[in-house]
Amino acid sequence: MRRFSLWLRGKPIVADSMLAFVLFVLEVFGVTTAESKVAFLAIGVFLPLPLVFRRIYPKAMSAVTLLLSFTATAVQYVTDDHKAEHITLFSLGIMLYTLVAYVGRRDGLWFAAGLVVDSVLSYAAVADKPASDGIFTVMFFALCWTLAEFIGARHAYDTEVAARLAVADYDKERRAHDAVSAERTRIARELHDVVAHAVSVIIVQADGARYALRRDPDAAEQALTTIAGTGREALRELRRTVALLRTEHAPDQLPQHGTAGLAKVVEMMRGTGLAVELELTGELDDIAPEVSLGVHRIVQESLTNTLRHAGPHPKAWVRIRRRDTDVTVDITDTGGVPLDEPAIRIKGSGMGLVGMRERIAVLGGTLETGRSPDGAWQVQATIPLNPGFPE
Template sequence: MKAHPMFGDTLIAALIAAFDLLLFVARVVEPASNPRPHPWFVTLPLIVGMVAPVVFRRKYPLAAAYLALAVGVVHSLLEIGIGSLVTGCIALYTLVAYVNRRAALLYLAVNVVVAVVQMPLQRPNDWVIGVILFALSMAFSWALGEFNGARRAYNAEVERRLRLLETERDQQARIAVAEERARIARELHDVVAHAVSVMVVQADGAAYAVRGQPDLAERAVKTISSTGREALTELRRLLGVLRSEENDGGERTPQPGTQSLSDLAGRVRAVGLPVQLDIVGDVDDLSTGVGLGIYRIVQEALTNSLKHAGPGSSAVVRVERTGDRIELSIVDNGRRASGALVGVSGGNGLIGMRERALVFGGTLEAGPRPVGGWQVRATLPIGNS
């Protein structure tokens, strides 16, 4: 009946009509009944006209209510049955539950006026009982309408909030996906930029040394090979995140962290940029996220030094833990052209380093040193990492 409300209202109308028809048949069978039955061609149309508005009360509540009131006046005057009282109560309930209190109050006032005028004329001896019955019926219909209207409003509010929660959940899912894609993009940039920079430098060195210093060229080629393999391993790990859950059981490699800084410094030294690594304090117990952020910042800074510092340069990396924060300093003494400085300051590498620092509520500054060279300084709060 909830899925097809008109079908349910039709059943209600049929029950009311059936009761009035039973009263009509009983009066026909008992000729001495009081009141005497009216002709069928008067009674049957009034019964049908009395219950017909009930069928359409949800679709046209106001029209159905006043149509029932108009037919109900004639129906009650002829004393055909209880249809006029029942349909009046149903109409009032419908207006309270589905329209508004103002429309229901106006309809109730019209009913009261009709009842006050009609009952003393029709039943001068027991009109008080009729008025009491009418008042109780209308009061019950109003209360029932208020209850059902409040329940419908509550259900509508619950459904609205559920839709809102579903919308927020979908938005949060899209935000999470975007953040994960941004994180993967930063990881890919760091891996590719570092590996390609090392390989280009080594390839240039091998090209110059291939005839005069074959041993040096061979070492450069081996460095290119090992760097490429390491980059491929990290790329496979990152791209594995984008695979379906069916491939979750595949081979995985651990994320680099502060424990990998020595290996990173060694690889950069092998490429040709002397790196001094100073670690002050215990940084082995940092969380995986903080450790990865430190590693990527140092990796990107050394990659920029490798590309732009020039020959004969060196770099100093200092990682210091002081209380609840990590101080990072990556400094080189190279000479850079203005164009190179602009490229570094506005490139994706520096943006990625700043984003990594901001993720943990930290800060990052990068720029030329007054005495020459380039410096990157970052502060990362670590809390209880």
């Protein structure tokens, strides 16, 4: 039964056709009291018909119903059939309910005014109608209006709840999409920091080994050793990064940061021929892991850019200072190749600075890059010790 009622909700014409048929059947049972049976049955057939489409075309069907009611009053007056009681006149109350519940009070008032006129004409046509009929008619229409108000309020509530649920679903999908985008950005940033650094070192060392292979075999061997070591270190860090991204919490998989990690990066860059001076001020080993990782990646990416773009015999100065509320990172290099000195440059994707800015933005810090007045290239970052992550 429940399934049938749910099915009928989605088929308004079927349900309303059944309602019209029931009224017609009840009307047939009362045909014996009519003096003009043909006129009685004609009214019984046509008066319920607008109910079939009452929820699809409520305004048009209410006008048709009211017109049919006026016609029934006129037929009753012409045939002088005072005893005939049309059960199908209940369709007037049903149509009033439909207008108020599904269209609005304004249209319902217009229909109610038409009903008042029709009732006055009906009582004028039949002079001996008892007063109890009028009281019953008023109470019936009032009940239909009250029920329509209740159902209309329920429909409005259901509509509002459905709208809120739709908004909630949209917000949920948007948050999920934003989370996926943020995660993809984080993965891309981590992989870029690991791979770009290692590949840049490998390319520089491979070019050096190729040039020194015949003239200086020892230098070529040293370059190949650096390539092998850099490749192994990159592979280990890639594995750590992938393991970290696969799990929600994996502190034992974090790469080595802090002063030891910075010293290792600087040592590796020195092995490639980049002269680096490192200056550390304050305790850097007990800061938050995300801040330590941010400092590590900024130094790594900046020195990688120096190796790419600073020309032959490059030099860089790395100064990291912990203050009361933040950590400052200042990397300065020789600023590029003089115009009269040829050099081989490694082309990059241009995502290094973008990745650094994204990382600093996530940590709630600031990043400034550019040339100083003396031509040196500078990267200056400030990262708060207690970063606030966006929700």
